Amino acid sequence: MLSTILFPGLFFTISLALFTQYMVRKISARYQNRMGPSYVGAFGVLQPFYDFWKLLCVKEIVRTRFSMVKAAELFFLMGLVFPIGALVFLPLSLFRVNSEFDVLIFFYMASVMPLISIIMASMAMPGPYTSIGVSRILSIVTIAEPAFFASIIIPVYLTTRTGGVLFMSLSGYVNVLKMWSNPLSAVIMLLCLIAYIISLQAKVMYQPFNIPEAEQEIIAGFETEFSGPLLALLRLLHDVDLAISLLLGVYIFLGGPLPFRHLSIGGILLLLVKYVVLVVVITLVKNVMGRYRIEQALLQLFKYSLIPAIVAAILVSII
Template identity: 45%
Template sequence: MEAVATLMGYAILSVLVFPGLVALSVASLLTEWFVRKTVARMQNRMGPAYVGPIGLLQPFADFFKLLLVKRYVEQRYSSPLLAVAGVALGIGALTTALLLFPLSPLRLVAPYDVIAFIYLMILWPFLSLIIVSLAWPNPFVIAGVSRAITLAVVTEPTLVASILVPMNIIAKRYPQVQPYSIYYTSTSVYKLWADPNVGIGNYVITLLLLIVSMIAVIIAVQSKVMLKPFDIPEAEQELIAGFATEFSGPIYALFRLFHDMKITVLALAIVYIFLGGPAPYSHLSVEGILILLAKYVAVVFIVSLVRGAFGRFRIDQAIRKIIAYALIPSVIALILSFII
């Protein structure tokens, strides 16, 4: 009975507090501040500056300001309840996905749990986006959703192929660990970067495959979260705000939080699956915490750098770029990972 109570305590802590809903929300809003501040400084603007020290609390103020506005833009076929359900579905999926990572007190670990991760991180957030957008049907919304679906056709396979590269190499090289597990990949991948004992040829090829797949996954993340140059589904000059045209008040606040959560969880996925999280230190050590934060900030900085440096692609340009520089390289890297 005591063991069951302890397990339930860990479950509640992991889902609701850390790394669950509360911690993920705070980290996501801080990540939004970092992205906004970085892009603003790149473009000679101030960025968030007034709420809190160096504007650190501006995303929190924006969120609560929208959340407390009890007003929806109503129209004949709108469904605010459907929109809330769609956002809740996406936020719930992202929160659950964190339980697969080593930083969670309660970890979900199993062979081939990457399949669950793909469902939670790739499929459900995309379906959530479609549900919440179509809750307010509008010509601009429909056009934005159609563009999002077009991007997803090449973005989602790229994410899957890229994530499978380090997992496949680890499954072949370390057969004693559970194959295709997020946890065991995250705790073992640092060995691929730092262990030349497998032979210089295999070591160099492994490094090349990891680098290629990591570049591909960063491009795919940029497209999945629809940051420049892939913000085509919400192009202001063409579609007002695309799929988000009719959002307002609490729905818009939750949708923005959901968007920030996607950036946060995807950045954490890159940090753990490709860079080993806090490795070679533990999560509870000062060195491990600092290394984990440094890797996370580096990944988010790269995403921010790309957003600030590029203009928006046309939809045909975006598809060609993703296929040429992300999808094809990630598929080739995946095929080679089966061979080495």
């Protein structure tokens, strides 16, 4: 029970998500010669929580008679439950679930369900800009989600195929450093890492793939009709999705706490350092790129995320 509530359950996941938002905002501010979060908490670290709490306390505005606020709230809560529950499949969990193909279940719970929840919640609050934003989300995920899935599943297969237990995250991450030390498998890992970073940018709608919420074109896109608690839940779901995707990347590509153990001080510190490195990378891409048009985004996703993943899959099949 405590594991569900505290670590690595609800409290840990929300804390990590809000801390990730803080790092993204702080690093982005430095790139743009701004201060970023500074006043709430030490160095402004509690600013994301304060913003979340303010939105929760604001009254929801129902803009049309067709708006279904309760349905949207339900979809967002469902979207939060699935990725938080998926943490039991990661080696980070104290009471983890281990089985063959557990990565497939993890991907469904942590990646597919949040996306479905956002789309369904948006459609529960209909509007002209909402429809355009949702259509853009669906256009992007037709390439981004397969590329993201391939970038995860290929390294897991590569690290588990010699252990007798396929696609199991626990037995896979311990072999990641060996994969990087082998020239041929290192090429495959690098291709998957590139596909992972690019597809993740599109998955969380960071620049240059923030097309579904392009303010200059469609106000706020799929989130135009959200305010108050609904907007708070949407942003929290976005941050949870980002945090868990980054945590998965730390294990799949960087070996988690290796060469230290999980419960050691060195393991915890190294896991945190690797996580921060990935946050810095995606924030760098977010700040140095401008927004693409939808057709440009689809082309770039195909070239720099799907094609590297396909090439990696071909290389895996011949070695």
